[in-house]
Amino acid sequence: EVQLLESGGGLVQPGGSLRLSCAASGFTFTSFAMSWVRQAPGKGLEWVSTISGGGGGTYFADSVKGRFTISRDNSRNTLYLQMNSLRAEDTAIYYCASGSTTFDYWGQGTLVTVSS
Amino acid sequence: DVVMTQSPLSLPVTLGQPASISCRSSQSLVYSDGNTYLNWFHQRPGQSPRRLIYRVSNRDSGVPDRFSGSGSGTDFTLKISRVEAEDVGAYYCMQGTHWPRTFGQGTTVEIK
Numbered sequence: 620e621v622q623l624l625e626s627g628g629g630l631v632q633p634g635g636s637l638r639l640s641c642a643a644s645g646f647t648f649t650s651f652a653m654s655w656v657r658q659a660p661g662k663g664l665e666w667v668s669t670i671s672g673g674g675g676g677t678y679f680a681d682s683v684k685g686r687f688t689i690s691r692d693n694s695r696n697t698l699y700l701q702m703n704s705l706r707a708e709d710t711a712i713y714y715c716a717s718g719s720t721t722f723d724y725w726g727q728g729t730l731v732t733v734s735s
Numbered sequence: 736d737v738v739m740t741q742s743p744l745s746l747p748v749t750l751g752q753p754a755s756i757s758c759r760s761s762q763s764l765v766y767s768d769g770n771t772y773l774n775w776f777h778q779r780p781g782q783s784p785r786r787l788i789y790r791v792s793n794r795d796s797g798v799p800d801r802f803s804g805s806g807s808g809t810d811f812t813l814k815i816s817r818v819e820a821e822d823v824g825a826y827y828c829m830q831g832t833h834w835p836r837t838f839g840q841g842t843t844v845e846i847k
Contacts, residue, residue, distance in 0.1 A: 720831030
C-alpha cells in the first residue's frame with residue numbers, strides 16, 4: 620500500500636523558514652518524480668514544485684521561485700521542501716504527491732501558518 | 736501558463752441523477768510523447784485530494800464505474816452517471832503536460 624506522510628508544518632513568523640518532509644512507502648521511490656501541492660484555507664489546489672526521481676531536475680511555481688527549494692533523500696525514501704522568506708500568502712496545507720504528470724497518490728497534508 | 740477553466744463552479748445534483756463537469760485548457764494538452772496529461776481529482780471536505788481519472792479517460796483502481804472521463808486537445812469532461820451521496824465535494828481538473836502544472840478552480844458538487 621502506498622503511503623505518503625508529511626510532517627514539519629507549524630506556525631512561523633513572516634520572513635521565517637520551515638522545512639517540510641514527506642516519508643514515502645509502498646512503492647519504488649527512486650523511480651518516481653515527486654511533487655508538492657498546496658491549498659490555502661478555503662481555496663483551490665496550487666502546484667508548488669516537482670523534483671525528478673534522481674533529484675537532478677527541479678521545477679518551481681513563480682510564486683515560490685528563489686524562496687523554496689525541493690530535495691529528496693532516496694536512501695531514506697523522503698522528500699523535502701525547504702521554505703525560506705515565508706509570507707502570509709504561503710499559509711496553506713502542503714501536500715506531497717507522487718509523480719510529475721499524473722499525481723497518482725497524495726499524503727494527508729501538513730498545515731503551514733505564516734503569521735506574527 | 737496554461738489556464739484551466741472549469742464549469743460550472745457549483746453543481747447541485749439530485750441523488751441518482753447524472754452530473755457533468757467541463758474543463759477547458761488555454762492550450763492543447765497533447766504532449767510530445769503523444770499522451771494527453773489531463774487528470775481529475777476528487778476532494779471530500781476535510782480530506783486530501785484523490786485521483787479519479789488520469790490521462791483523460793483512465794479510471795483509477797477502486798473508482799466506481801459511474802465515473803468517466805472524455806475529451807481531447809483542449810476540451811475535457813468528467814461525468815457521473817448516477818450521483819451518490821459519497822460523491823459530494825470538490826472536483827479539480829489538472830494538466831500535467833506543460834510547466835507550470837495548473838489546476839482548474841474546482842467544482843463543488845452538493846446534493847439538492
